[in-house]
Amino acid sequence: MSAARTSLLAAALAPAAGLARAADGTSPHAAGNSAIAIGMFLAFVAASLVITWRSSHRTKSAADFYAAGGGIKPLQNGFAIAGDFLSAAAFLGITALVYSTGFDGMLYSIGFLVGWPIVLFLISERLRNLGLYTFSDVTSFRLDRTQVRVFSAIGSLTVVAFYLIAQMVGAGKVVQLLFGVDYTVAVLVVGVLTVLYVTVGGMQATTWVQITKAGLLLTGGTLLGFSVLWKFGFSVDALLAAAVQVHPKGAAILQPGGLFSDPVSAISLGLALMFGTAGLPHILMRFYTVRDAQGARKSVFYAGCFVAYFCLLIPLIGFGAIALLMNDPSYFTGATASKVTGLIGGPNMAAIHLAGAMGGPLFFGFIAAVAFATILAVVAGLTLAAASAVSHDLYAQVIARGRTSERTELAVSKFAAVAIGIVSALLAMLFENQNIAFMVGLALAVAASCNFPVLVTSLYWRGMTTRGALAGGGLGLASSVVLVGLSKTVWVAVFHFKAAIFPYENPAIVSMPLAFLGIWLFSVLDSSPRAAAERNAFDAQLVRAETGLGRPAAAVAAH
Amino acid sequence: MESLTETTARLVVRNPRFIALVRRRARVRWGLTALTILAFFGFVLMIVFARPLLATKVGGGLAPLGIYLATGMLLFVVLVTGVYVQRAASLFGRMNDELVEEIGL
Numbered sequence: 029m030s031a032a033r034t035s036l037l038a039a040a041l042a043p044a045a046g047l048a049r050a051a052d053g054t055s056p057h058a059a060g061n062s063a064i065a066i067g068m069f070l071a072f073v074a075a076s077l078v079i080t081w082r083s084s085h086r087t088k089s090a091a092d093f094y095a096a097g098g099g100i101k102p103l104q105n106g107f108a109i110a111g112d113f114l115s116a117a118a119f120l121g122i123t124a125l126v127y128s129t130g131f132d133g134m135l136y137s138i139g140f141l142v143g144w145p146i147v148l149f150l151i152s153e154r155l156r157n158l159g160l161y162t163f164s165d166v167t168s169f170r171l172d173r174t175q176v177r178v179f180s181a182i183g184s185l186t187v188v189a190f191y192l193i194a195q196m197v198g199a200g201k202v203v204q205l206l207f208g209v210d211y212t213v214a215v216l217v218v219g220v221l222t223v224l225y226v227t228v229g230g231m232q233a234t235t236w237v238q239i240t241k242a243g244l245l246l247t248g249g250t251l252l253g254f255s256v257l258w259k260f261g262f263s264v265d266a267l268l269a270a271a272v273q274v275h276p277k278g279a280a281i282l283q284p285g286g287l288f289s290d291p292v293s294a295i296s297l298g299l300a301l302m303f304g305t306a307g308l309p310h311i312l313m314r315f316y317t318v319r320d321a322q323g324a325r326k327s328v329f330y331a332g333c334f335v336a337y338f339c340l341l342i343p344l345i346g347f348g349a350i351a352l353l354m355n356d357p358s359y360f361t362g363a364t365a366s367k368v369t370g371l372i373g374g375p376n377m378a379a380i381h382l383a384g385a386m387g388g389p390l391f392f393g394f395i396a397a398v399a400f401a402t403i404l405a406v407v408a409g410l411t412l413a414a415a416s417a418v419s420h421d422l423y424a425q426v427i428a429r430g431r432t433s434e435r436t437e438l439a440v441s442k443f444a445a446v447a448i449g450i451v452s453a454l455l456a457m458l459f460e461n462q463n464i465a466f467m468v469g470l471a472l473a474v475a476a477s478c479n480f481p482v483l484v485t486s487l488y489w490r491g492m493t494t495r496g497a498l499a500g501g502g503l504g505l506a507s508s509v510v511l512v513g514l515s516k517t518v519w520v521a522v523f524h525f526k527a528a529i530f531p532y533e534n535p536a537i538v539s540m541p542l543a544f545l546g547i548w549l550f551s552v553l554d555s556s557p558r559a560a561a562e563r564n565a566f567d568a569q570l571v572r573a574e575t576g577l578g579r580p581a582a583a584v585a586a587h
Numbered sequence: 588m589e590s591l592t593e594t595t596a597r598l599v600v601r602n603p604r605f606i607a608l609v610r611r612r613a614r615v616r617w618g619l620t621a622l623t624i625l626a627f628f629g630f631v632l633m634i635v636f637a638r639p640l641l642a643t644k645v646g647g648g649l650a651p652l653g654i655y656l657a658t659g660m661l662l663f664v665v666l667v668t669g670v671y672v673q674r675a676a677s678l679f680g681r682m683n684d685e686l687v688e689e690i691g692l
Contacts, residue, residue, distance in 0.1 A: 131653055131654065131657070134654070134657045135634065135657065137661075138627075138630075138657060138660045138661065141660075141661060141664050142623065142627045142660070142664060144664060144668060145619065145620070145623045145664055145667050145668050145671075146620065146623065148668050148671055148672070149616045149617075149619050149620045149623075149671060150616065150620060153675070264648075264650065265648045265649050265650070268648075268649045268650055269649055272649065282642075282649065282650065282651050282653070282654060283638065283641060283642040283651060283653060284634045284638055284641055284642075284653060287634075288631055288634040288635055289635065290635065291632065291635045291636070294631050294632070294634065294635050295628065295631065295632075298627065298628060298631045302624070302627060322675070322676060322680065325671070325672050325675050325676070326672060326676075328668065328672075329668045329669060329671075329672040332664060332665060332668045333665055333668075336661045336662070336664055336665045339661050340658070340661060343654075564593070565593070567593070567596045567597055567600045568592075568593050568596035570596075570600065570609070571595075571596045571599045571600060571605070572596075574605070574608060574609055574612070574683075575599075575605075575608075575683055575686065575687065576683075577599070577687065
């Protein structure tokens with residue numbers, strides 16, 4: 029039971045986990061069709077470079093670079109946020125989960141979606157009104173500028189780093205599988221392209237690459253979903269009947285399986301999924317690209333609609349893959365291969381094989397190119413978020429203490445983006461054959477137990493002080509990292525110890541309350557004059573957070 | 588626009604329109620947050636403790652209750668976000684405009 033859960037989590041959260049096993053055999057379907065796939069991918073790259081080049085003329089100020097000058101429309105931003113969120117893990121990984129386990133895969137997609145209302149209700153408006161470019165702007169609004177900013181930047185960078193490495197390794201594996209190119213080459217291509225988008229075109233280019241990719245992904249998903257429905261005469265019942273008939277687990281795929289089988293693990297994973305979204309720096313950053321708080325609200329709503337729509341497509345694609353692929357031996361590694369893990373390229377290839385089955389080489393190539401575009405866009409968003417944490421938070425506000433020029437800050441951010449690109453590509457090569465399944469889980473756990481508690485209490489609790497933020501956030505960060513280290517995904521899978529010391533895979537049920545407790549306790553005990561001043565400053569923060577009054581105009585009217 | 592001085596902030600904070608706006612918004616905000624948390628964790632706990640119930644066939648088709656509820660959760664998320672955005676745009680937007688007009692900033 030527990031082993032099943034491990035691989036579920038791994039497959040859902042990191043495409044690399046499932047693909048690592050699969051990369052030794054390139055699919056004959058993939059090899060035969062890779063020319064079309066590469067052609068389509070090159071078309072996407074060409075389009076993205078045109079976008080980047082055009083954006084470069086409009087990326088002059090810091091506001092342009094970090095926030096596209098606040099000139100993105102809510103609908104466009106909704107597309108871009110959905111794009112940031114619908115990574116290859118969501119598309120290939122969750123489809124693979126539905127393919128392998130049926131109903132449990134659907135639960136995962138729900139888990140991915142329930143974070144949106146929380147982001148909308150609690151975070152988006154106030155974040156937009158208080159900050160300029162990063163979420164550290166908000167946490168350090170009335171608290172100690174230097175300490176809290178450094179701490180928030182560390183929280184951001186930790187989350188982004190683990191996410192980024194997982195995406196890069198996943199990218200290498202997917203590309204290797206889809207296009208038959210070498211892993212190193214694939215990683216380098218991803219690294220060079222994303223650094224180019226970010227340094228040349230900043231947020232403007234990153235946003236439009238994200239929008240383009242989201243459009244392609246939604247189109248591809250729609251085509252796949254509808255072709256499955258069409259095949260079964262638009263009867264979901266006929267589709268489910270066909271899937272139940274061929275799946276080794278039979279009718280059990282329509283019912284809850286191993287996921288959420290014991291209450292503690294279920295709640296812990298649920299907490300990380302629900303509140304982790306509200307602590308992802310690359311998502312939070314997107315709320316600054318629109319004109320005002322109303323734009324931020326609308327963009328979350330649109331993004332939620334797109335993601336929900338995609339979550340409705342995923343079961344169609346997953347059950348469709350079961351019904352249409354499992355009976356055809358040509359999609360499997362051998363006649364006796366398992367109907368689940370024996371799929372050529374592993375279960376993560378389910379959506380892509382299904383495209384080949386439904387629409388031949390052309391559709392296969394299109395979906396493969398979409399998968400690669402997805403990775404590129406997500407990596408670009410993450411790189412920009414990391415570069416901003418370095419240049420805006422660490423360099424401009426802390427090292428230069430706000431006395432730097434915009435030009436220097438921009439130069440630092442571009443330099444940081446290049447450095448981050450190089451480091452993440454190197455790490456991706458280092459981790460090529462490592463089990464990195466824990467990384468995305470860890471990123472979400474840190475987001476839910478460090479970034480989210482600090483952000484939400486600084487927004488809503490007058491009594492919060494710097495000491496509370498550092499102690500509580502620090503507790504959340506340390507406990508989530510340590511507990512993941514002691515859990516099965518690292519202690520057993522990476523360090524090869526016999527049994528895990530921490531029995532649950534996700535630490536959120538311990539680390540999140542610990543963070544809130546720490547924030548409360550150390551704030552309440554803080555009777556320093558600084559703490560008093562920080563509590564006093566809450567009124568000014570509240571007025572600006574609720575009304576938007578007093579937000580510097582420079583960040584709004586760049587165009 | 589200069590950043591708000593503490594004195595101005597203190598005035599705005601005592602303004603009845605501001606207090607009403609903050610209260611109304613807080614009620615909607617925390618109410619919907621609680622509803623979302625209850626719905627999601629209620630569903631999660633149903634999966635843990637009420638498996639046979641979720642496996643019950645409903646409506647004559649193959650899909651059991653669990654699949655309907657899972658699809659319902661997706662629609663629920665869209666619905667609550669939609670409700671909030673609508674409330675914020677109409678009611679809170681108007682209250683905010685009236686407030687800004689009154690204090691003349």
